[in-house]
Amino acid sequence: MKELRKFDKVVNLAKTKGFIFPSSEIYGGLNSIYDYGPLGTELKNNLKKSWFDFMLARRDVVGLDSAILMHPEIWKASGHLDGFSDPLVDCKKCKGRFRADNLLEKKGIKPTFGKDKSPDMGDMKCPECGGELTEVRQFNLMFKTFMGPLEESANQIYMRPETAQGIYVNFLNVMGSMRMKMPFGIAQIGKAFRNEITPGNFTFRMREFEQMEMQYFVHPDKTKEVFDKWQELRMEWYKDLGINPENLKFREHESDELAHYAKRALDIEYNFGFSKNETFKELEGIHHRGDWDLSQHQKYSKQKLSVKDEEGKEYIPNIIETSGGVDRATLAFLMDAYTEIEGGRTTTTESNKAAEVVLKLDKRLAPIKIAVLPLSKKPDLADTSNKVYDMLVGKYRIAYDETGSIGKRYRRQDEIGTPYCVTIDFDSLEDKQVTVRDRDTMEQERIAIDEVENYFEKKFK
Ligand SMILES: [Zn+2]
Known part of the structure; x- marks a missing residue:
């Protein structure tokens, strides 16, 4: 039997344990759209909270939550209406549709782009059937919809393809209302939509996804220090939340990869290991x-978006952006936490045969923080178990599980990354103590029931 890749195992775990489901599955699914299950929702919320806390811990960064639907002129100003497209070719024979640049890259040819962003295809044939390909056409990636009752072009609007524009158009509002002084940043998390031609690799490239972006407004002379600082800070965030540094790296973009207005771009990459050729990805x-950005919006909105420096000289703020994917980060944290222990590590007979899975998520990210496990379903234990549950449930996400052997229940919690299990046994009724088990070390401690709250306050500090 073919050995499953770690990536496939994580995809499988994500579905069977309630992290991520294919969208609309009972209707056959919707291509490259996914839903987050109960545990995935917790994980993603914890991750987003951690990002916001990290970004707003700096006193020069504030938050924003701008709308998905925006004035259509914004996409003219930003260049998305004209330029946000992928080059497409169709096969004349089998009607297959492909991204032109991907076809070239798969053949090991680095695409060279002409003025209209169309790559030179040479004598490329259809990879599926060898048929002849059409000319390259540009396909805009924005989802369109209509506002109001009339479906006519005057009412056409777009689902935002990025959250950044909502920040730029609120630059004046935020600066004025919050009395911000230059330089400062605005951070936002939100959904974005791209009608990708070749989505894939599970939640890595989706048509509906979530971004966590921060736009930092700064004087042109200060951009280098701001760039360097955020480069370090953003890498630190991933490492601090538990990603193995060996699976992370920076990748500087070549000058021919840069957008025409961009001065510099650098990716933080994670070793997703989608395939032999696709290891580190953005x-x-x-x-x-x-x-x-602000020059364009000043031009199109006819509102003044310049500010004054100390000498009273006007300038348009430069922007250093940190743009991360919530779904990509969630996937990276899941993959990095996924650990298999060959032969198992628990001693109960039914569970020591197969490889054991432990999801070593950082405590701050773990969907369930503590599982309360009465040793048996006998009513004697219920009172004490409920008491422990009630004590903790307002403060943490708690699981309560009383079915199956204790070994099996530990394994269930290990697989979803629960850092601690609290077991109530028959001795607990006598000595008023419970057993706390640590997910990673499997060490067990007896704790007085009265001390349980204090104990976890320290653990989750
Ligand atoms: Zn074909």
Whole structure:
């Protein structure tokens, strides 16, 4: 039997344990759209909270939650209406549709782009049937919809393809209302939509996804120090939350990869290991966007978006952006936490045969923090178990599980990354103590029931 890749195992665990489901599954699914299950929702919420806390811990960064639907002129100003497209070719014979640049890359040819962003295809044939390909056409990636009752072009609007524009158009509002002084940043998490032609690799590239972006507004002379600082800070965030540093790296973009307005771009990459050729892939980008964004919005909105320096000289703020994917980060943390222990590590007979899975998520990210496990379903234990449960449930996400052997129940919690299990046994009724088991060390401690709250306060500090 073919050995499953770690990636496949994580995809399987994500579905069977309630982290991530294919969307609309009972209707056959919807291509490259996914739903987060009960545990995935907790994990993603913990991750987003951690990001916001990290970004807003700096006193020069504030938060924002702008709308998905925006004035259509914004996408003219940003360049998305004209330029946010992928080059497509169709096969004349089998009607297959492909991204032109991907076809070239798969053949080991680095695409060279002409003025209209269309790559030179040479004598490339259809990879499926060898048929002749059409000319390259540009396909805009924005989802369109209509506002109001009339479906006519005057009412056409777009689902935002990125959250950044919502930040730029609120620059004046935030600066004015919050009395922000330059330089400062605005951080936002939200959904974005891209009608990708070749989505894939599970939640890595989806058509509906969530971004966590921060736009930092700064004087053009100060961009380098700001870029360097955020490059370090953003890498630190991933490491601090438990990703193995060996699976992370920076990748500087070549000058021919940069958007025309961009001064510099650098990715934080994670070793997803999708295939032999697809190991390290982008998690987050750090971009020096120059004054392009605010200049464009000043031009199109006819509102003044410049500020004054100390000498009273006006300038358009430059932007350093940190742009990460919530779904990609969630996937990276799941993959990095996924650990298999060959032959198992528990001693109960039914569980020591197969490889054991432990999801070594950081405590802050773990969907369930503590599992309360009465040793048996006997009513004698219920009172004490309920008491422990009630004590903790307002403060932490708690699981209560009384079915199956204790070994099996430990394994269930290990697989979903629960850091601690509290077991109530018959001795607990006498000595008023419970056993706390640690997910990673499997060490067990007897704790007085009266001390349980204090104990976990320290553990989750
Ligand atoms: Zn074909």
